[in-house]
Amino acid sequence: MAVVNIRRDVEDKFYRYRMPLLQTKIEGRGNGIKTVIPNMSEIARSLSRPPTYPTKFFGCELGAQTSFDDKTDRYIVNGAHEAPRLRELLDGFIDKFVLCGSCKNPETALKITKDGDVLRDCKACGKRTGVDMKHKLTTFIIKHPPPKKAKGTKGAGKAGGQDAGDGGDGSDDELTKRIKAEAADIPTAEQRAANGGGDDDWSVDTSEEAVAARVKALEGNMKTSLVLGDDEDEEDEESPYGIFGQWLLDNRKGGEEGREATPAEVYKKAQELGIDKKHKAVQVLFQGLFTEDAPQEIEKYAAVLVKMVTSEKHQKSLLGGLERLAGVQYPSLVPNGVPKMLMQLYQIDVLDEEFVKSWGTHVSKKYVDKDTSKKVRRAAAPFLEWLDQAESDDDDDDDDDEDTEGEAKANGAKKAGDDADDDSDLDDL
Numbered sequence: 001m002a003v004v005n006i007r008r009d010v011e012d013k014f015y016r017y018r019m020p021l022l023q024t025k026i027e028g029r030g031n032g033i034k035t036v037i038p039n040m041s042e043i044a045r046s047l048s049r050p051p052t053y054p055t056k057f058f059g060c061e062l063g064a065q066t067s068f069d070d071k072t073d074r075y076i077v078n079g080a081h082e083a084p085r086l087r088e089l090l091d092g093f094i095d096k097f098v099l100c101g102s103c104k105n106p107e108t109a110l111k112i113t114k115d116g117d118v119l120r121d122c123k124a125c126g127k128r129t130g131v132d133m134k135h136k137l138t139t140f141i142i143k144h145p146p147p148k149k150a151k152g153t154k155g156a157g158k159a160g161g162q163d164a165g166d167g168g169d170g171s172d173d174e175l176t177k178r179i180k181a182e183a184a185d186i187p188t189a190e191q192r193a194a195n196g197g198g199d200d201d202w203s204v205d206t207s208e209e210a211v212a213a214r215v216k217a218l219e220g221n222m223k224t225s226l227v228l229g230d231d232e233d234e235e236d237e238e239s240p241y242g243i244f245g246q247w248l249l250d251n252r253k254g255g256e257e258g259r260e261a262t263p264a265e266v267y268k269k270a271q272e273l274g275i276d277k278k279h280k281a282v283q284v285l286f287q288g289l290f291t292e293d294a295p296q297e298i299e300k301y302a303a304v305l306v307k308m309v310t311s312e313k314h315q316k317s318l319l320g321g322l323e324r325l326a327g328v329q330y331p332s333l334v335p336n337g338v339p340k341m342l343m344q345l346y347q348i349d350v351l352d353e354e355f356v357k358s359w360g361t362h363v364s365k366k367y368v369d370k371d372t373s374k375k376v377r378r379a380a381a382p383f384l385e386w387l388d389q390a391e392s393d394d395d396d397d398d399d400d401d402e403d404t405e406g407e408a409k410a411n412g413a414k415k416a417g418d419d420a421d422d423d424s425d426l427d428d429l
Protein backbone atom coordinates (compact mmCIF):
# COMPACT_ATOMS: atom_id res chain seq x y z
CA MET A 1 0.00 0.00 0.00
CA ALA A 2 1.17 3.40 -0.83
CA VAL A 3 2.83 5.33 1.94
CA VAL A 4 3.09 9.12 2.16
CA ASN A 5 4.68 11.67 4.44
CA ILE A 6 2.44 12.61 7.32
CA ARG A 7 3.13 16.19 6.33
CA ARG A 8 2.35 16.03 2.66
CA ASP A 9 3.84 19.50 2.20
CA VAL A 10 7.23 17.99 3.05
CA GLU A 11 8.73 16.49 -0.08
CA ASP A 12 11.70 14.84 1.57
CA LYS A 13 11.64 11.14 0.70
CA PHE A 14 13.51 10.37 3.87
CA TYR A 15 11.09 12.23 6.15
CA ARG A 16 10.78 10.06 9.24
CA TYR A 17 7.07 10.34 9.71
CA ARG A 18 5.06 8.34 7.24
CA MET A 19 1.52 7.00 7.03
CA PRO A 20 -0.47 4.86 4.63
CA LEU A 21 -2.20 6.80 1.87
CA LEU A 22 -5.87 7.12 2.68
CA GLN A 23 -8.12 4.76 0.69
CA THR A 24 -11.85 4.92 0.21
CA LYS A 25 -14.56 2.51 -0.76
CA ILE A 26 -18.07 3.62 -1.63
CA GLU A 27 -20.81 1.30 -0.41
CA GLY A 28 -24.59 1.33 -0.72
CA ARG A 29 -26.66 3.60 -2.88
CA GLY A 30 -29.24 6.35 -2.76
CA ASN A 31 -29.80 7.75 0.70
CA GLY A 32 -27.79 4.94 2.22
CA ILE A 33 -24.63 5.66 0.25
CA LYS A 34 -21.53 5.83 2.42
CA THR A 35 -17.78 6.04 2.24
CA VAL A 36 -15.75 3.43 4.09
CA ILE A 37 -12.10 4.19 4.91
CA PRO A 38 -10.63 0.71 5.03
CA ASN A 39 -7.19 1.75 6.26
CA MET A 40 -8.27 4.30 8.84
CA SER A 41 -6.91 2.38 11.82
CA GLU A 42 -3.44 2.10 10.22
CA ILE A 43 -3.45 5.80 9.42
CA ALA A 44 -4.57 6.64 12.92
CA ARG A 45 -1.87 4.47 14.39
CA SER A 46 0.76 6.35 12.40
CA LEU A 47 -0.63 9.54 13.86
CA SER A 48 -0.95 8.17 17.40
CA ARG A 49 -4.59 9.12 17.49
CA PRO A 50 -7.67 6.96 17.88
CA PRO A 51 -9.19 6.26 14.42
CA THR A 52 -12.43 7.83 15.56
CA TYR A 53 -10.81 11.30 15.67
CA PRO A 54 -9.95 11.75 11.99
CA THR A 55 -13.19 10.03 10.99
CA LYS A 56 -15.22 12.35 13.17
CA PHE A 57 -13.18 15.26 11.83
CA PHE A 58 -14.27 14.36 8.29
CA GLY A 59 -17.86 14.32 9.49
CA CYS A 60 -17.50 17.76 11.11
CA GLU A 61 -15.90 19.28 8.03
CA LEU A 62 -18.33 17.71 5.56
CA GLY A 63 -21.42 18.08 7.69
CA ALA A 64 -21.90 14.34 7.37
CA GLN A 65 -22.84 11.60 9.81
CA THR A 66 -20.07 9.23 10.75
CA SER A 67 -20.09 5.80 12.28
CA PHE A 68 -17.45 3.53 13.73
CA ASP A 69 -17.28 -0.10 14.51
CA ASP A 70 -13.92 -0.76 16.00
CA LYS A 71 -14.50 -4.52 16.30
CA THR A 72 -14.82 -4.87 12.57
CA ASP A 73 -12.44 -1.97 12.04
CA ARG A 74 -14.96 -0.01 9.98
CA TYR A 75 -14.78 3.77 9.87
CA ILE A 76 -17.52 5.29 7.78
CA VAL A 77 -18.59 8.73 6.58
CA ASN A 78 -22.11 8.97 5.19
CA GLY A 79 -22.38 10.16 1.60
CA ALA A 80 -20.02 9.57 -1.31
CA HIS A 81 -16.63 11.23 -0.88
CA GLU A 82 -13.67 10.95 -3.21
CA ALA A 83 -10.34 9.87 -1.76
CA PRO A 84 -8.47 13.08 -2.80
CA ARG A 85 -10.99 15.20 -0.91
CA LEU A 86 -10.66 13.11 2.25
CA ARG A 87 -6.86 13.22 1.93
CA GLU A 88 -7.03 16.99 1.92
CA LEU A 89 -9.25 16.94 4.96
CA LEU A 90 -6.83 14.56 6.63
CA ASP A 91 -4.09 17.13 6.05
CA GLY A 92 -6.29 19.60 7.89
CA PHE A 93 -6.82 17.19 10.76
CA ILE A 94 -3.08 16.59 11.00
CA ASP A 95 -2.35 20.29 10.99
CA LYS A 96 -4.95 21.10 13.63
CA PHE A 97 -4.79 18.08 15.92
CA VAL A 98 -1.49 16.31 15.37
CA LEU A 99 1.40 18.60 14.41
CA CYS A 100 3.06 20.59 17.16
CA GLY A 101 1.80 24.16 16.89
CA SER A 102 5.32 25.37 17.38
CA CYS A 103 7.75 23.09 15.53
CA LYS A 104 5.28 21.17 13.32
CA ASN A 105 6.62 17.83 14.43
CA PRO A 106 3.95 15.10 14.41
CA GLU A 107 5.18 13.34 17.53
CA THR A 108 2.69 14.83 19.91
CA ALA A 109 0.28 13.49 22.47
CA LEU A 110 -3.11 15.03 23.10
CA LYS A 111 -3.56 16.10 26.69
CA ILE A 112 -6.72 17.32 28.31
CA THR A 113 -6.01 19.67 31.19
CA LYS A 114 -8.06 19.94 34.33
CA ASP A 115 -9.51 23.14 32.96
CA GLY A 116 -10.71 21.25 29.90
CA ASP A 117 -8.17 22.63 27.44
CA VAL A 118 -6.95 20.24 24.78
CA LEU A 119 -3.21 20.52 24.17
CA ARG A 120 -0.72 18.98 21.80
CA ASP A 121 2.23 17.96 23.90
CA CYS A 122 5.27 17.85 21.65
CA LYS A 123 7.88 15.17 22.25
CA ALA A 124 10.34 16.93 19.99
CA CYS A 125 10.46 20.47 21.33
CA GLY A 126 8.62 20.06 24.61
CA LYS A 127 6.08 22.77 23.92
CA ARG A 128 2.40 22.37 24.55
CA THR A 129 0.17 24.05 22.05
CA GLY A 130 -3.57 24.35 22.23
CA VAL A 131 -6.01 23.16 19.59
CA ASP A 132 -8.96 25.13 18.23
CA MET A 133 -11.34 24.92 21.18
CA LYS A 134 -14.26 25.94 18.98
CA HIS A 135 -13.85 23.04 16.59
CA LYS A 136 -16.55 20.41 16.95
CA LEU A 137 -13.93 17.70 17.05
CA THR A 138 -12.48 19.28 20.18
CA THR A 139 -15.80 18.72 21.93
CA PHE A 140 -15.74 15.14 20.73
CA ILE A 141 -12.18 14.68 22.04
CA ILE A 142 -13.15 16.00 25.45
CA LYS A 143 -16.05 13.57 25.57
CA HIS A 144 -13.91 10.72 24.27
CA PRO A 145 -10.44 11.38 25.67
CA PRO A 146 -7.45 9.65 24.09
CA PRO A 147 -6.73 6.29 25.70
CA LYS A 148 -3.86 6.21 28.16
CA LYS A 149 -2.41 2.93 26.92
CA ALA A 150 -2.03 1.22 23.61
CA LYS A 151 -4.03 -1.72 24.93
CA GLY A 152 -6.98 0.52 25.44
CA THR A 153 -6.77 1.94 21.94
CA LYS A 154 -9.73 0.34 20.33
CA GLY A 155 -8.58 0.57 16.77
CA ALA A 156 -5.05 -0.45 17.51
CA GLY A 157 -6.19 -3.39 19.61
CA LYS A 158 -5.55 -5.85 16.82
CA ALA A 159 -1.93 -4.92 16.63
CA GLY A 160 -1.39 -5.61 20.30
CA GLY A 161 1.72 -3.97 21.67
CA GLN A 162 3.48 -3.82 18.35
CA ASP A 163 3.01 -0.16 17.84
CA ALA A 164 5.24 0.75 20.72
CA GLY A 165 7.61 2.55 18.43
CA ASP A 166 5.12 5.03 17.10
CA GLY A 167 6.13 7.59 19.67
CA GLY A 168 2.56 8.18 20.66
CA ASP A 169 1.28 8.71 24.11
CA GLY A 170 -0.31 5.30 23.89
CA SER A 171 2.88 3.36 23.48
CA ASP A 172 3.43 0.98 26.33
CA ASP A 173 6.96 -0.13 25.70
CA GLU A 174 9.61 -0.97 28.26
CA LEU A 175 10.65 2.60 28.78
CA THR A 176 7.12 3.72 29.43
CA LYS A 177 6.54 0.89 31.86
CA ARG A 178 9.70 1.73 33.72
CA ILE A 179 8.78 5.38 33.89
CA LYS A 180 5.29 4.60 35.09
CA ALA A 181 6.70 2.36 37.77
CA GLU A 182 9.04 5.10 38.90
CA ALA A 183 6.35 7.70 38.84
CA ALA A 184 4.23 5.49 41.07
CA ASP A 185 6.76 6.09 43.82
CA ILE A 186 5.81 9.70 44.06
CA PRO A 187 4.44 10.32 47.54
CA THR A 188 0.96 11.49 46.77
CA ALA A 189 -0.17 11.15 50.36
CA GLU A 190 2.56 13.51 51.45
CA GLN A 191 1.70 15.86 48.67
CA ARG A 192 -1.83 16.01 49.89
CA ALA A 193 -0.76 16.49 53.46
CA ALA A 194 1.57 19.30 52.50
CA ASN A 195 -1.28 21.08 50.84
CA GLY A 196 -3.96 20.73 53.37
CA GLY A 197 -5.18 17.43 52.08
CA GLY A 198 -8.28 16.35 50.35
CA ASP A 199 -8.16 16.67 46.65
CA ASP A 200 -8.02 13.31 44.95
CA ASP A 201 -8.14 14.68 41.45
CA TRP A 202 -5.08 16.63 42.11
CA SER A 203 -2.93 13.72 43.20
CA VAL A 204 -3.88 11.75 40.11
CA ASP A 205 -3.13 14.70 37.94
CA THR A 206 0.24 15.20 39.55
CA SER A 207 1.37 11.70 38.99
CA GLU A 208 0.31 11.90 35.36
CA GLU A 209 2.34 15.02 35.01
CA ALA A 210 5.17 13.29 36.71
CA VAL A 211 5.01 10.50 34.17
CA ALA A 212 5.04 12.97 31.34
CA ALA A 213 7.92 14.83 32.87
CA ARG A 214 9.95 11.70 33.34
CA VAL A 215 9.30 10.63 29.81
CA LYS A 216 10.60 13.97 28.71
CA ALA A 217 13.66 13.91 30.89
CA LEU A 218 14.57 10.38 29.86
CA GLU A 219 14.11 11.12 26.23
CA GLY A 220 16.82 13.66 26.49
CA ASN A 221 14.73 16.71 25.90
CA MET A 222 16.14 18.32 28.95
CA LYS A 223 18.88 20.05 27.08
CA THR A 224 16.52 21.83 24.74
CA SER A 225 14.11 22.75 27.47
CA LEU A 226 16.92 24.28 29.48
CA VAL A 227 17.00 27.45 27.52
CA LEU A 228 13.43 27.73 26.37
CA GLY A 229 12.18 30.82 28.00
CA ASP A 230 11.28 34.41 27.70
CA ASP A 231 13.74 35.39 25.02
CA GLU A 232 12.88 33.34 21.99
CA ASP A 233 16.01 34.33 20.14
CA GLU A 234 18.17 32.88 22.86
CA GLU A 235 16.80 29.35 22.73
CA ASP A 236 19.49 28.28 20.39
CA GLU A 237 21.98 25.65 21.56
CA GLU A 238 24.74 27.78 20.14
CA SER A 239 23.80 30.79 22.23
CA PRO A 240 25.92 31.44 25.34
CA TYR A 241 22.97 30.23 27.42
CA GLY A 242 22.74 27.02 25.47
CA ILE A 243 26.47 26.45 25.85
CA PHE A 244 26.33 27.29 29.53
CA GLY A 245 23.40 24.91 30.07
CA GLN A 246 25.14 22.05 28.33
CA TRP A 247 28.38 22.71 30.19
CA LEU A 248 26.50 22.60 33.49
CA LEU A 249 24.80 19.33 32.59
CA ASP A 250 28.20 17.84 31.73
CA ASN A 251 29.94 19.16 34.81
CA ARG A 252 27.41 18.58 37.51
CA LYS A 253 26.88 15.55 39.68
CA GLY A 254 26.52 12.54 37.40
CA GLY A 255 27.39 14.59 34.33
CA GLU A 256 29.39 13.43 31.30
CA GLU A 257 32.64 14.90 32.58
CA GLY A 258 32.49 12.65 35.62
CA ARG A 259 33.43 15.37 38.06
CA GLU A 260 31.52 18.14 39.74
CA ALA A 261 32.55 21.67 38.93
CA THR A 262 33.40 23.88 41.88
CA PRO A 263 31.34 27.03 42.49
CA ALA A 264 34.28 29.09 41.27
CA GLU A 265 34.51 27.12 38.02
CA VAL A 266 30.80 27.60 37.40
CA TYR A 267 31.10 31.33 37.89
CA LYS A 268 34.17 31.49 35.70
CA LYS A 269 32.33 29.69 32.91
CA ALA A 270 29.49 32.19 33.05
CA GLN A 271 32.03 35.02 32.93
CA GLU A 272 33.83 33.44 30.03
CA LEU A 273 30.56 33.36 28.11
CA GLY A 274 29.83 36.94 29.07
CA ILE A 275 26.55 36.13 30.82
CA ASP A 276 27.54 36.26 34.49
CA LYS A 277 25.48 39.40 35.03
CA LYS A 278 22.45 38.30 33.00
CA HIS A 279 19.30 37.33 34.80
CA LYS A 280 18.57 34.57 32.31
CA ALA A 281 21.86 32.89 33.16
CA VAL A 282 20.50 32.34 36.67
CA GLN A 283 17.59 30.34 35.33
CA VAL A 284 19.88 28.19 33.20
CA LEU A 285 22.22 27.82 36.16
CA PHE A 286 19.48 26.57 38.43
CA GLN A 287 18.09 24.11 35.93
CA GLY A 288 21.38 22.90 34.58
CA LEU A 289 23.41 22.56 37.74
CA PHE A 290 20.94 21.08 40.18
CA THR A 291 19.41 17.65 40.41
CA GLU A 292 16.91 15.98 42.66
CA ASP A 293 19.32 16.72 45.50
CA ALA A 294 18.91 20.42 44.86
CA PRO A 295 18.29 21.42 48.49
CA GLN A 296 21.80 20.20 49.41
CA GLU A 297 23.35 21.40 46.17
CA ILE A 298 22.13 24.94 46.71
CA GLU A 299 24.18 25.06 49.88
CA LYS A 300 27.23 23.78 48.07
CA TYR A 301 26.93 26.35 45.28
CA ALA A 302 25.75 29.20 47.48
CA ALA A 303 28.73 31.37 46.56
CA VAL A 304 27.98 31.39 42.85
CA LEU A 305 24.27 32.01 43.45
CA VAL A 306 25.05 34.95 45.72
CA LYS A 307 27.34 36.39 43.08
CA MET A 308 24.93 36.01 40.21
CA VAL A 309 21.57 36.89 41.76
CA THR A 310 21.78 40.64 41.99
CA SER A 311 18.30 42.04 41.38
CA GLU A 312 14.63 41.24 41.54
CA LYS A 313 14.75 40.24 37.92
CA HIS A 314 17.46 37.76 38.75
CA GLN A 315 15.32 36.39 41.55
CA LYS A 316 12.51 35.93 39.11
CA SER A 317 14.74 33.90 36.81
CA LEU A 318 16.02 31.97 39.78
CA LEU A 319 12.51 30.90 40.72
CA GLY A 320 11.72 30.24 37.07
CA GLY A 321 14.60 27.77 37.09
CA LEU A 322 13.25 26.29 40.29
CA GLU A 323 9.80 25.88 38.75
CA ARG A 324 11.24 24.00 35.81
CA LEU A 325 13.53 21.88 37.90
CA ALA A 326 10.79 20.78 40.29
CA GLY A 327 7.84 21.05 37.97
CA VAL A 328 9.28 19.37 34.92
CA GLN A 329 12.65 17.73 35.38
CA TYR A 330 12.50 16.31 38.90
CA PRO A 331 8.88 16.02 39.97
CA SER A 332 10.09 14.12 43.04
CA LEU A 333 11.07 17.56 44.38
CA VAL A 334 7.36 18.27 44.72
CA PRO A 335 6.26 18.69 47.42
CA ASN A 336 9.05 18.50 49.97
CA GLY A 337 11.98 19.67 47.89
CA VAL A 338 10.32 22.94 46.96
CA PRO A 339 10.03 24.45 50.45
CA LYS A 340 13.52 23.15 51.27
CA MET A 341 15.01 24.81 48.20
CA LEU A 342 13.23 28.07 48.98
CA MET A 343 14.44 27.94 52.55
CA GLN A 344 18.02 27.40 51.40
CA LEU A 345 17.81 30.26 48.93
CA TYR A 346 16.34 32.49 51.59
CA GLN A 347 19.01 31.58 54.06
CA ILE A 348 21.89 32.24 51.72
CA ASP A 349 20.23 35.59 51.15
CA VAL A 350 19.46 35.47 47.44
CA LEU A 351 15.69 35.65 47.89
CA ASP A 352 13.94 38.65 49.32
CA GLU A 353 11.01 38.01 51.56
CA GLU A 354 8.62 40.35 49.79
CA PHE A 355 9.63 39.04 46.41
CA VAL A 356 9.13 35.40 47.24
CA LYS A 357 5.78 36.18 48.86
CA SER A 358 4.49 37.86 45.77
CA TRP A 359 5.89 35.04 43.65
CA GLY A 360 3.99 32.58 45.82
CA THR A 361 0.65 34.20 45.12
CA HIS A 362 0.96 34.71 41.36
CA VAL A 363 0.88 31.83 38.94
CA SER A 364 2.79 32.50 35.77
CA LYS A 365 3.06 30.75 32.45
CA LYS A 366 6.42 32.28 31.79
CA TYR A 367 8.52 29.24 32.61
CA VAL A 368 6.14 26.30 32.85
CA ASP A 369 2.51 25.68 32.06
CA LYS A 370 -0.12 27.03 34.37
CA ASP A 371 -0.89 23.76 36.13
CA THR A 372 2.75 23.13 36.89
CA SER A 373 3.16 26.69 38.07
CA LYS A 374 0.28 26.19 40.49
CA LYS A 375 1.60 22.86 41.64
CA VAL A 376 5.02 24.28 42.50
CA ARG A 377 3.48 27.21 44.36
CA ARG A 378 1.19 24.92 46.32
CA ALA A 379 4.24 22.97 47.35
CA ALA A 380 5.87 26.22 48.48
CA ALA A 381 3.11 26.80 51.04
CA PRO A 382 4.95 25.51 54.13
CA PHE A 383 7.85 27.88 53.46
CA LEU A 384 5.57 30.84 52.82
CA GLU A 385 3.66 30.14 56.02
CA TRP A 386 6.91 29.93 57.89
CA LEU A 387 7.90 33.31 56.44
CA ASP A 388 4.64 34.84 57.59
CA GLN A 389 5.19 33.59 61.08
CA ALA A 390 8.80 34.64 61.18
CA GLU A 391 7.66 38.07 60.13
CA SER A 392 5.04 38.47 62.79
CA ASP A 393 7.67 37.38 65.33
CA ASP A 394 10.03 40.20 64.47
CA ASP A 395 7.95 42.72 62.67
CA ASP A 396 10.25 45.66 63.02
CA ASP A 397 13.41 44.53 61.31
CA ASP A 398 12.55 44.13 57.65
CA ASP A 399 14.46 47.14 56.43
CA ASP A 400 15.97 45.32 53.46
CA ASP A 401 12.69 45.40 51.58
CA GLU A 402 13.53 48.66 49.95
CA ASP A 403 16.78 47.48 48.42
CA THR A 404 15.22 45.44 45.67
CA GLU A 405 13.67 48.45 43.95
CA GLY A 406 16.97 50.21 43.66
CA GLU A 407 18.78 47.11 42.53
CA ALA A 408 16.26 46.38 39.85
CA LYS A 409 16.67 49.90 38.60
CA ALA A 410 20.43 49.65 38.70
CA ASN A 411 20.15 46.57 36.58
CA GLY A 412 18.62 48.71 33.89
CA ALA A 413 15.73 46.32 33.70
CA LYS A 414 12.82 47.23 31.48
CA LYS A 415 10.89 45.12 33.84
CA ALA A 416 7.63 46.92 34.38
CA GLY A 417 4.97 44.97 32.60
CA ASP A 418 7.28 42.86 30.48
CA ASP A 419 5.80 39.77 31.96
CA ALA A 420 2.96 41.11 33.97
CA ASP A 421 0.45 39.94 31.42
CA ASP A 422 1.13 36.26 31.79
CA ASP A 423 0.72 36.35 35.53
CA SER A 424 -2.63 35.74 37.02
CA ASP A 425 -4.00 35.59 40.51
CA LEU A 426 -3.75 32.39 42.37
CA ASP A 427 -7.35 32.55 43.46
CA ASP A 428 -8.32 29.17 42.08
CA LEU A 429 -5.63 27.24 43.91
Ligand SMILES: [Zn+2]
Pocket (backbone or CB within 6 Å): 100, 101, 102, 103, 104, 105, 122, 123, 124, 125, 126, 127
Ligand atom coordinates in the same frame (compact mmCIF):
# COMPACT_ATOMS: atom_id res chain seq x y z
ZN1 LIG B 1 7.24 20.90 18.88
